[in-house]
Every structure is written in C-alpha cells, then in structure tokens.
Amino acid sequence: MSEYIEPIERLADMFRRLEGVGKKSALRMAFSVLDMSEESAREFAEAVIAAKTQIKLCSVCQNISVNDVCDLCSSHKRDKSVICVVEDSRAVMAIEKSAIYNGLYHVLHGAISPMHGVGPDKLKIKELLTRLNSEEVSEIIVATNPTVEGEATAMYISKLITPLGIKVSRIANGVPVGGDLEYADEVTLRRAIEGRRTI
Amino acid sequence: MSEYIEPIERLADMFRRLEGVGKKSALRMAFSVLDMSEESAREFAEAVIAAKTQIKLCSVCQNISVNDVCDLCSSHKRDKSVICVVEDSRAVMAIEKSAIYNGLYHVLHGAISPMHGVGPDKLKIKELLTRLNSEEVSEIIVATNPTVEGEATAMYISKLITPLGIKVSRIANGVPVGGDLEYADEVTLRRAIEGRRTI
Numbered sequence: 038m039s040e041y042i043e044p045i046e047r048l049a050d051m052f053r054r055l056e057g058v059g060k061k062s063a064l065r066m067a068f069s070v071l072d073m074s075e076e077s078a079r080e081f082a083e084a085v086i087a088a089k090t091q092i093k094l095c096s097v098c099q100n101i102s103v104n105d106v107c108d109l110c111s112s113h114k115r116d117k118s119v120i121c122v123v124e125d126s127r128a129v130m131a132i133e134k135s136a137i138y139n140g141l142y143h144v145l146h147g148a149i150s151p152m153h154g155v156g157p158d159k160l161k162i163k164e165l166l167t168r169l170n171s172e173e174v175s176e177i178i179v180a181t182n183p184t185v186e187g188e189a190t191a192m193y194i195s196k197l198i199t200p201l202g203i204k205v206s207r208i209a210n211g212v213p214v215g216g217d218l219e220y221a222d223e224v225t226l227r228r229a230i231e232g233r234r235t236i
Numbered sequence: 237m238s239e240y241i242e243p244i245e246r247l248a249d250m251f252r253r254l255e256g257v258g259k260k261s262a263l264r265m266a267f268s269v270l271d272m273s274e275e276s277a278r279e280f281a282e283a284v285i286a287a288k289t290q291i292k293l294c295s296v297c298q299n300i301s302v303n304d305v306c307d308l309c310s311s312h313k314r315d316k317s318v319i320c321v322v323e324d325s326r327a328v329m330a331i332e333k334s335a336i337y338n339g340l341y342h343v344l345h346g347a348i349s350p351m352h353g354v355g356p357d358k359l360k361i362k363e364l365l366t367r368l369n370s371e372e373v374s375e376i377i378v379a380t381n382p383t384v385e386g387e388a389t390a391m392y393i394s395k396l397i398t399p400l401g402i403k404v405s406r407i408a409n410g411v412p413v414g415g416d417l418e419y420a421d422e423v424t425l426r427r428a429i430e431g432r433r434t435i
Contacts (some may be wrong), residue, residue, distance in 0.1 A: 041329060044304055048287040053279045055268040062256065064371065068326060069254040070287050078288035081250045082281035088247040088269050089277035101270065103241055127267060130240060 044054040045071075081188065089126055097168065099144040101126045109133075109142060116140045122180045122188065122194060124148050128180060134139045140178075143168065148186035149193055155186075165194075169201060183210055244270075273295045296367065298343040299361040300325045308332075308341060315339045320377045321364065321393060323347050323386065327379060339377070342367065346386035348392055354385075356392055364393075368400060382409055 046068050052063035070078055081101070094100070095107035098120075103110070107117060109129075119140030123129055129142050145160040168174070179194055181187035195205045210228035212221045221229070240248070244266050251262035293299070294306035297319075308314060308328075318339030322328055328341050340378055344418070345361040367373070378393055379388035394404045409427035411420045420428070 042291065043302060044283070044287040044302065051283045053324075054272065054276065056263065056271075057263040057264055061254045064326070065256055066254040067287060070257075070284055071291060073288065075288055078284050081253075082284045084243070084247040085269055085277050085281045087286070088243040088266060088270065088272055090268060091243045092241065099242060101244070103243065103412075108241075115328070125267075163362045177286065188397070201371040207411065 094144075098142050099146065099164055100129050100142055101144075114139070118173060118175045119178065120165070120168070120174055120176075121180050124181050124182055124190070128182075132180065145181070145190065146185070148181055148190040150186045150189075160190070162194070162197070166197070169198065169203065174203055176206060178206050178208065180208045293343075297340055297341050297364055298345065299328050300343075313338070317372060317374045318377065319364070319367070319373055319375075320379050321379055322379050323389070327381075330381065337377075344380070344389065347380055347383070347389040349385045351389075361393070361396070365396070368397065373402055376404060377405050377407065380408045393421070400434065 041064070047062075048070060049063040052066045053060065057121050058066070067143040070081070073081070088235055091103055091126060092101050093103075093105075093108055095102040096105050097110040100107050100109065103146055104111075110204075116139050120143050121132065121138060121140055122143045122145060123132070124145055124147060129144060131137050132142075143161070143165045145162065147160050149160065158194055159209060177194070177198055179191040181190045191207050196209075196219075198205050208226065209232055211232055212218060212225060212229045218226070240263070240361060240430065244263075248262040248266040251257050251265045252259065257265070269280070272280070290302055291300050292302075292304075294301040294309055296309040297305050297306060299306050301400060303310075315338050319342050320331065320337060320339055321342045321344060322331070322347060323344055325343055328343060331337050331341075340429075342360070342364045344361065344364075345356055346359050348354060348356055348359065374394070377395055379389040380389045394406075397404050406432050408431055409429055411417060411424060411428045417425070
C-alpha cells in the first residue's frame, strides 16, 4: 500500500500548494478535514470556489475587491491626493490595520526581480501612471517591502514619477518597535542610526 | 469597511478551523488560493469533499480506509497475532513508515481524558474486545501517546485485557534518537535511565 490512502494524499497535496505549508502541516490539515462534519467540509469547499470566483481586482488601485471599484477607492473619506504603492493586498490590510494612513493605495502585484524574470512590465505600474494622469496626486509613498526587490522597485518608481513633478517618498527603515537590538541585523541597525531623529 | 473583503475572510475562517492553523497562517493560505488557477481551486474544493465522503473507518481496526476492510487488515503478509493499539490514524502511518512492525493495528480515535469528558466508552475499545474474541491474538502493544491521557488509556487497556490471558506491552520511553540530552526533560531522562539495557 502507498503510505497514505489516496483521498488523504490528494488533499494533503492540495494543502501543500499553499504558501508556507510543509509536508507535515499539510497532512495534519488533511486529517483535520476528516474530523469536520460533512456540512463544514462542504462549506470549506464552497469558500475556496467563492474566493476564487468572486474576487477580482479593483479597476483603479488593483487591490482585490468584490466590486469593480473597491471600497477604499470609492470612499469619500479618503485623501485622494496621496497614493501608497505596495507589493500586494496583504500590505494594504497591514497598513489599514495601523490606522495611520488615510490616502489611497496602488497594488503592484509583485516587485521587480530580474532573477525571477519579473520586469516592470509584469507589475501594475502602467495602471499607476494612468491614475497619475487622471487624478490630482501630490505624493506617492512607496511602501514596497524592505528587500532587494522592493528597494529596486521603489527606485524604479521614483525615477519614473519624480520627473512628473510629484513627490515620491519611501517608508522608513529601522528597528521594529518591541524588538530587541540584539536581534536586529547589521543593515537594519545601520539604517536605524542613519535615520535617527532629534527627540 | 471590514478588515478584509468577505470571501477572503470566510475562506480564512475555514482554514482557521484546521488543527494548528493560526490567524496569520489562515490568511496567508486564503491569499494563496487567490494565486491559484481557477482549475486548481476547483481541484482543491473537490479534494476536500472527496476526502470527507470517500473515507470511512475500517470495520476491523477502525483506521481510516476507502474500503470496508482496510489494506492492512486484508493483507496476507501481516502477522495477525499482534495488535498495536494507537490513538489515531497518524500514529499508524508513523509506525508503518518506520517499517519495524508487521502486525495489525487498532485505532482508538482518542485517549481517555476525564478533563475533556472522554471516557473509555467514547473510544473504540469495545471494537477491540470484539476482535480479541474472534481473532487469535497473542500480544497487544499499546502505542498510545506518552502523555497523561495516553498513559491512562494504556493502563485501562492493560487492566481490561491482561485477565484474558493476552500479553499487553507498552512502547518504551527514552531519549529520542538524534536528540540532545541537554534538551530532554527530567521525566524522559528518568525513564531512559530506568529503561537502560546492557550493551
């Protein structure tokens, strides 16, 4: 016999396709499905299909949305003169949670990575330029991830947009609040010191 | 607006119902589904339903199976005189992987835990006794987990079966192979020393 019976093996394979799920976790999850009621398993299956079929990209900011224009873009309470550029929808959620920002967003769906064959044309940069033509924007805050790819993307966007007379800023690097200096890497510490402010 | 759009929220809630999945992981997995092709999402949904509907319990050993009697119980190559009693199907898989054991199994589907209202009647112990009446069994190896509940279950089974003239044994406690003594807890170390063998 094979190691596991076929339906479990198949389901575990599916879980493994999800980001960050290893072999053991996938198997544990597959067994969890067996412990569910048949009703719950059906709900689960439907939620997978629904997420995939009901969600599209907002025609303005390219964030995921159930409507053609997302709630953030169609809100009258947001400051439409600032656009925060992020790599993915999760970054939008993270910033929204912090409740510090009241402008709009633009989701690139990735970052420039020549290593992985991702050039600027694969990102939603064209859509961002279109917005800048039609909307009155005074500042672009580039909040791509603090990685090599995210920095490269930030540089690219800055070079593209600064000539249009729009201010382009980048979120600060530094030690995370609640973190321990001992565990901060050298590059982060250097940035934290370079970016020091008078108190 | 709510923090996340509804279909993502709903799917993440489903992932959270799985064992060992926290809020952040559930959300990451839900976003992974969005990255899948529609074809893959459908396959995923079908695998959930299939696992739940096709898998039943083997009428002999109570392990999960696609047939009425599982492959292990119906195999002619297994030693039918020994039954290894385990808490769940994952334990069967783990022991099978070790390839050290050639007998049959019996899956209890839990362990005695008065704290959680799990008495012996909630486990597949009655089914084990039925097997002992109809099969020629010479030894029961109790391989429940090395936890308070697992030990209590092992004691219960031993008291129940030893009077029937069947040998009941318990798997050994000790330091795991490849582990470091420094990280072994006191109880494990004590058991490892008590269970020492001449070499």
